[in-house]
Amino acid sequence: MPFFLVMGGLSSSFILLIVLLLAADLVFISPHEFKAALLKPEIQAAFRLTLISCTVAAVLSVWVGTPLGYLLSRYRFPGRWLVDTLVDIPIVLPPLVLGLSLLILFHLPIGNWELEAWLRDDVGFPVTYRWPAVILAQFSVACAFAVRTMRVTFDQINPRVEDVARTLGCTRGQAFLQIALPQAWRGIIAAATISWARALGEFGPILVFAGATRMRTEVLSTSVFLELSIGNLDAAVAVSLLMVAMAVVVLLLLRVLGTGLTA
């Protein structure tokens, strides 16, 4: 009995903290104020951009994270440890530093050439302080989580199955597409969900690399910051609650799909 009292007591302190945080937000704002805040055109624009940018960032993360996770899981190659370490850098790097690094990358002059100037003038697709910068900032962090998820997924799939497929006539590519990938579908959904949720919470890199221009590069996380900075606490809390609701939906989806990552 003392065992359960100690363990349960320690565990419940964290659960209680989360419940109290959510309850405080809910009590703070009335339904009327909540509705009014969410009907603001700026918040609605931020909501739309958040949905689109998070979805694009999640799709790109899975698109890149699946092959990289597979390579890290299946092969031993020179410099693998370095790749493995580099993948983790966006996870451990302070968010503002990541945003600053993106900004510097796009504006670093190499002789007379500059990436942002080339994209803007020659390609006709400016990135910095525009919506593509939002997606790139979200992708930079979300993809690292997708790679980790996909690597664990492929670690759990028996590589012998792909070997046998190759003896039956598959190329490595066919063995990956026809045998490994169908087995990894739960991991792919988990990676997409985690990437999406991570992109939703991204703030620092977006603020530095994309700015926080209302109706242009504002996503929900920057809405909270902007509303707070002008002293509109009701709207900030309303947007926060909306983000909590979105995160809960994503986490429930993850649990319903039974990926095992939430077990």
Next chain:
Amino acid sequence: MIELCNVSITAGQFSLQQISFKVHQGDYGVLMGQTGRGKTTILESICGLRNVVSGEIFVRDQNITDWSPGDREIGYVPQDLALFPTLSVQAHLEFALKLRKWPSKDIALRVSKLSKTLGIGHLLKRSISGLSGGERQRVALGRALSFRPSVLLLDEPFSALDESTRTEMHVLLRAVTESTGVTTLHVTHSNEEAEALANRRFILQDGVVSEAVQAV
């Protein structure tokens, strides 16, 4: 025919040096030896899943040492069977045939005949999960034989079966290999299995493969 000529293989800290032996066309060879001595490594090298450091491997009198696994036309049943979890029994039997772009009529005929021979005709629509050990063995064997390979490699395929199912599988395997004339190399620890199936017996000891019993 399977022939290894002075084959050396390295797998991490483990290595085999100058391995040579020959299984003649249509023979059923059994490769025995203590655990961890490299029997599986030899099979993997023959079917192309492990590169050899030196030496040559011949199958059907062709030097296949540098061929990709898919080009070697070798049926392989690993110890854990490695069935495809997302495919049905029928899809297992069709898999290699579709890769070879057989006409669908020929695929249907081949699957029908093979499933009858192996006694899994009633399982074709089933998924792999839920099959018994013996049924899984039959599916793995069917998948390996589906494209009519001239060589079949078996890596302790019956080690997890109960005695009666194992005896049943011995009878089936003997019948199938005799009717197809496929050259077989079977890794096992079981003397009983070797007695029941082999007409050539090879022993891997101290990194050397020697033939223990001449064809009966």
